[in-house]
Amino acid sequence: MLLETAFWTGGAARHTFAEALQFSRSKTNALAAGLIEQGLLDEVGVQHSTGGRRPETLRVHEDIGVLIGVDIGATSLDIALLRPDLSVIGRHSQPADVQAGPVPIMARLRTLLPTMLAQHGIAREDVLAVGIGVPGPVNFAVGQLVNPPLMPGWDSYAIRDDLREITDAPVFVDNDVNLMALGVLWRQRRQIQNFLVIKVGTGIGCGIVCHGALYRGATGSAGDVGHICVDPEGALCNCGNRGCVEAMAAAPAIVAMGLEAAKSGRSPALAARLAAKGRLDASDVGAASRDGDAEADAIIRRSGRLIGQVLAALVNFYNPSHIFIGGGVSAIGPMFLAAIRQSVHQRSLALSTRHLEITSAPLGPDTGLIGAGVLAMREALSSGNPA
Amino acid sequence: MLLETAFWTGGAARHTFAEALQFSRSKTNALAAGLIEQGLLDEVGVQHSTGGRRPETLRVHEDIGVLIGVDIGATSLDIALLRPDLSVIGRHSQPADVQAGPVPIMARLRTLLPTMLAQHGIAREDVLAVGIGVPGPVNFAVGQLVNPPLMPGWDSYAIRDDLREITDAPVFVDNDVNLMALGVLWRQRRQIQNFLVIKVGTGIGCGIVCHGALYRGATGSAGDVGHICVDPEGALCNCGNRGCVEAMAAAPAIVAMGLEAAKSGRSPALAARLAAKGRLDASDVGAASRDGDAEADAIIRRSGRLIGQVLAALVNFYNPSHIFIGGGVSAIGPMFLAAIRQSVHQRSLALSTRHLEITSAPLGPDTGLIGAGVLAMREALSSGNPA
Numbered sequence: 001m002l003l004e005t006a007f008w009t010g011g012a013a014r015h016t017f018a019e020a021l022q023f024s025r026s027k028t029n030a031l032a033a034g035l036i037e038q039g040l041l042d043e044v045g046v047q048h049s050t051g052g053r054r055p056e057t058l059r060v061h062e063d064i065g066v067l068i069g070v071d072i073g074a075t076s077l078d079i080a081l082l083r084p085d086l087s088v089i090g091r092h093s094q095p096a097d098v099q100a101g102p103v104p105i106m107a108r109l110r111t112l113l114p115t116m117l118a119q120h121g122i123a124r125e126d127v128l129a130v131g132i133g134v135p136g137p138v139n140f141a142v143g144q145l146v147n148p149p150l151m152p153g154w155d156s157y158a159i160r161d162d163l164r165e166i167t168d169a170p171v172f173v174d175n176d177v178n179l180m181a182l183g184v185l186w187r188q189r190r191q192i193q194n195f196l197v198i199k200v201g202t203g204i205g206c207g208i209v210c211h212g213a214l215y216r217g218a219t220g221s222a223g224d225v226g227h228i229c230v231d232p233e234g235a236l237c238n239c240g241n242r243g244c245v246e247a248m249a250a251a252p253a254i255v256a257m258g259l260e261a262a263k264s265g266r267s268p269a270l271a272a273r274l275a276a277k278g279r280l281d282a283s284d285v286g287a288a289s290r291d292g293d294a295e296a297d298a299i300i301r302r303s304g305r306l307i308g309q310v311l312a313a314l315v316n317f318y319n320p321s322h323i324f325i326g327g328g329v330s331a332i333g334p335m336f337l338a339a340i341r342q343s344v345h346q347r348s349l350a351l352s353t354r355h356l357e358i359t360s361a362p363l364g365p366d367t368g369l370i371g372a373g374v375l376a377m378r379e380a381l382s383s384g385n386p387a
Numbered sequence: 388m389l390l391e392t393a394f395w396t397g398g399a400a401r402h403t404f405a406e407a408l409q410f411s412r413s414k415t416n417a418l419a420a421g422l423i424e425q426g427l428l429d430e431v432g433v434q435h436s437t438g439g440r441r442p443e444t445l446r447v448h449e450d451i452g453v454l455i456g457v458d459i460g461a462t463s464l465d466i467a468l469l470r471p472d473l474s475v476i477g478r479h480s481q482p483a484d485v486q487a488g489p490v491p492i493m494a495r496l497r498t499l500l501p502t503m504l505a506q507h508g509i510a511r512e513d514v515l516a517v518g519i520g521v522p523g524p525v526n527f528a529v530g531q532l533v534n535p536p537l538m539p540g541w542d543s544y545a546i547r548d549d550l551r552e553i554t555d556a557p558v559f560v561d562n563d564v565n566l567m568a569l570g571v572l573w574r575q576r577r578q579i580q581n582f583l584v585i586k587v588g589t590g591i592g593c594g595i596v597c598h599g600a601l602y603r604g605a606t607g608s609a610g611d612v613g614h615i616c617v618d619p620e621g622a623l624c625n626c627g628n629r630g631c632v633e634a635m636a637a638a639p640a641i642v643a644m645g646l647e648a649a650k651s652g653r654s655p656a657l658a659a660r661l662a663a664k665g666r667l668d669a670s671d672v673g674a675a676s677r678d679g680d681a682e683a684d685a686i687i688r689r690s691g692r693l694i695g696q697v698l699a700a701l702v703n704f705y706n707p708s709h710i711f712i713g714g715g716v717s718a719i720g721p722m723f724l725a726a727i728r729q730s731v732h733q734r735s736l737a738l739s740t741r742h743l744e745i746t747s748a749p750l751g752p753d754t755g756l757i758g759a760g761v762l763a764m765r766e767a768l769s770s771g772n773p774a
Contacts, residue, residue: 137738147738194605206704210597217706218581221738228700229734241734310700313615317593317701319604347616347628351524351534351608 002031003040003060004381008190010085011044011059032058040064060084065128067380068113068169069372071176072105072134074098074150074202079109080366081116082373084128086186090120091369098135101153106162114166127169129380131372132159133176135203137221143173146220149238150203172379176368177223180361181207181214182378183371184324187362195320197361198225199327199368200307204246208318225314226250230306245310249303251282251329257299258285267295286332300332301339308343315348315356326361326368389418390427390447391768395577397472398431398446419445427451447471452515454767455500455556456759458563459492459521461485461537461589466496467753468503469760471515473573477507478756485522488540493549501553514556516767518759519546520563522590524608530560533607536626537590559766563755564610567748568594568601569765570758571711574749582707584748585612586714586755587694591633595705612701613637617693632697636690638669638716644686645672654682673719687719688726695730702735702743713748713755 005020006012012020018028035041045057064084071078077096081089092112096105117124136148145154160171174182181197190212197207206223208215216222226246227239234243235253247253258280262270269288274280288296311323323344325337341358348356361367392407393399399407405415422428429448451471458465464483468476479499483492504511523535532541547558561569568584577599584594593610595602603609613633614626621630622640634640645667649657656675661667675683698710710731712724728745735743748754 194602208704210602211600213598215581215597217739218708219706219738219742221736222704222706224703224706224736224739225700227736228703229696239736309616313612313697313700314704316611316615317595317609317704319606319609319611321605349608349611349614349626351606352604352611355606 002028002035002058004378006041006058006060007084007377007381008186010189011057013056014058017058065169065380066117066122066126067128067373067376068130068167069369069376070109070130070132071179071369071372072096072098072132073176073368074135077105077108077112078369079112079116080369080373081120081122082370084377086370086373086377089122090116092116098151099153101151102157102159102162106159110163110166113163124167127167129169129376130163130167130171131179131374131376131379132171132173133179133368133372134159134173135176135201135205137224138173138175138178139220140172140174140216143171170379170383172375174375175205175207175223177205177207178214178216179207179371179375180324180326180367181209181371182374183363183367183369184361185209185212185214186370186374187367192321194318195322195324196311196314196318197324197326197367198307198311200250200303200325200329201327202251204250204307204327206314225310228310228313230309245306249306254282254285254299254303254329254332255280257302258282258288258296261295261299267293269293270296282329282332289333289335297335300335303329304336304339305343308340309347311340311358312344312347315344315352319352321355321357323356323358324361324367325358326364328365330360331365389415389422389445391765393428393445393447394471394764394768395573397576398444400443401445404445452556452767453504453509453513454515454760454763455517455554456756456763457496457517457519458566458756458759459483459485459519460563460755461522464492464495464499465756466499466503467756467760468507468509469757471764473757473760473764476509477503479503485538486540488538489544489546489549493546497550497553500550511554514554516556516763517550517554517558518566518761518763518766519558519560520566520755520759521546521560522563522588522592524611525560525562525565526607527559527561527603530558557766557770559762561762562592562594562610564592564594565601565603566594566758566762567711567713567754568596568758569761570750570754570756571748572596572599572601573757573761574754579708581705582709582711583698583701583705584711584713584754585694585698587637587690587712587716588714589638591637591694591714593701612697615697615700617696632693636693641669641672641686641690641716641719642667644689645669645675645683648682648686654680656680657683669716669719676720676722684722687722690716691723691726692730695727696734698727698745699731699734702731702739706739708742708744710743710745711748711754712745713751715752717747718752 018025042061067082069080078093080091136145139146143160144156159173163171177199193212195209199205204226206225208223227244229243230245231243235247237244237247258270261267262274273284285296363370405412432444454469456467465480467478523532526533530547531543546560550558564586580599582596586592591613593612614631616630617632618630622634624631624634645657648654649661660671672683750757
């Protein structure tokens with residue numbers, strides 16, 4: 001309990017622990033002394049030369065081990081080595097195609113991880129735990145993906161077993177948006193209790209925090225909002241239904257609308273980019289918008305409005321205090337967030353939006369990677385003695 | 388803790404308490420002995436004549452007091468006097484128009500409650516706590532309604548103060564659908580952890596249970612699903628937007644569709660009922676459907692389909708294990724529940740619906756009233772010594 005509080009607060013004064021845990025000052029000091037002796041907790045802060053004052057701030061000891069965070073995205077692989085306070089020791093990022101299936105991605109991970117550890121002089125046994133985020137629904141207890149629509153080859157693949165030969169540390173796998181929610185929860189020091197994190201990239205997903213804890217739903221698929229219908233007559237989705245918000249507003253839809261605007265001649269800016277690159281990304285639509293292209297603006301506004309339409313319903317239902325927007329598309333430009341906000345405020349009840357804040361995810365593109373570190377640390381701490 | 392477990396389990400064997408609370412058998416017995424001595428806990432079960440066997444089952448002592456449950460509906464006032472095991476001592480129901488404002492309704496309550504207590508020989512000081520459900524958003528901490536759309540005169544009215552002259556027991560006020568959720572949670576012995584209760588009556592609301600506890604949202608308005616949009620071109624709602632599910636599918640919409648079918652001559656059955664009564668209720672549409680009227684069938688199916696459309700989105704987002712449907716309209720006929728189910732299964736992801744159960748609320752029309760008793764008991768227990 002004391003260690004968990006030390007982790008979530010990022011280090012805090014002794015009296016803060018006593019208050020948070022409803023322990024007496026003397027019980028807190030006794031427990032802390034034991035953990036300090038075991039090398040799990042560290043004392044920092046002013047030490048008066050008279051020697052009479054005890055260092056006030058307690059935090060998780062840096063030497064208890066290194067955390068590994070892995071973010072397997074639809075189109076990228078990100079790895080971070082993290083200290084117990086989640087500061088970054090080293091990180092690596094490379095493009096990767098998750099649709100190629102688990103075998104090549106996991107093989108790369110088995111090569112990259114030992115190399116990174118060696119580069120930073122970290123021994124295999126110093127790794128405390130590994131957290132891995134994947135872009136699909138996960139059965140958390142067994143660490144396997146369940147029918148992931150974006151990555152069919154990964155269904156029921158034993159990700160944890162695959163890393164046994166390179167690490168003895170426990171490996172935890174969760175959905176990427178759940179990890180973003182954990183990252184935000186940690187960044188906010190658990191001070192906000194009921195919020196949503198929306199990831200808009202190749203797909204659209206949602207992480208849910210309820211009463212200060214990650215909510216996974218009855219069978220682990222909570223937050224799967226990408227297939228909520230925004231238009232019964234809308235575009236056909238790969239799930240078989242029509243008008244899913246993911247099919248209408250995520251990166252592939254933005255690219256499709258951009259291509260259409262380029263080829264029809266309505267957007268000279270996008271046509272020029274298409275001619276230069278031979279293809280378009282969602283970020284090209286963002287760049288064209290920044291260059292003043294009206295068609296690109298309209299595409300971004302339309303995507304934001306449709307996502308806001310779904311969020312309006314979720315705000316009425318869930319009444320979150322905050323919605324954090326992350327994922328690749330969230331960086332497309334300020335107009336995107338503005339369109340989401342406008343759409344939510346138009347359709348949600350005043351009572352639910354009066355104190356609602358809709359902002360970018362606080363850790364930016366690293367939210368999921370840091371969240372993977374939070375998962376690793378949280379599970380290591382709750383599984384007993386982490387050292 | 389022991390008392391709360393005794394209440395939620397409805398009485399259980401000693402070893403069940405030890406397991407649920409992770410106490411040793413001897414600690415459980417010592418705590419139980421103290422509570423039995425104080426008259427809070429009661430022992431029941433086989434007592435062998437040899438005298439060697441201790442009664443195994445512990446439950447909340449019947450003599451700790453009487454609970455009062457009140458359900459203020461849009462069109463009715465229901466009151467129940469309940470034992471600590473929520474069995475009914477006496478109940479009273481009468482039509483009431485909540486739109487008349489708090490003064491006449493609360494005055495009635497101040498007359499009815501002492502009369503009911505006297506009828507059953509219950510002294511004023513024997514009342515343990517009062518739970519009141521109201522059909523609008525509630526600031527639970529202060530027990531006041533906040534901008535209730537169906538009952539404007541009740542905004543910020545001090546319901547608790549109004550009962551001070553007739554009872555010294557604490558009074559707790561919550562939204563009616565939250566109380567239905569508490570009623571279901573108690574009825575299910577807290578064995579299901581993540582579920583929704585939908586009330587379809589004059590309005591449409593939702594109670595949310597998350598990780599085994601009632602979820603009220605960041606500012607207490609969670610579950611306000613009646614104003615989720617199902618058709619941007621749909622009927623105008625009293626909230627100012629178009630196509631809210633409440634405006635399209637709740638009782639007034641069903642009545643409006645019924646009147647239209649009666650007056651246009653499309654439904655002879657509804658025309659006959661209208662001629663006989665001079666008006667139509669939602670239950671008339673149900674009766675016409677049972678008599679084989681195709682138009683009435685179509686109205687019920689349409690309402691169920693629209694509600695199912697909203698629930699499909701909520702199922703993708705929240706992944707509940709169960710959805711319980713209650714409220715006056717839920718009794719309109721089996722076709723209603725069937726249409727909801729069909730609509731949810733058509734639009735939700737297979738992963739979320741594989742184990743999903745959509746059924747009628749287990750305590751029927753008394754779900755909210757029993758839930759008011761659960762609220763009263765829960766708050767009385769958690770506020771310390773209930774006797």
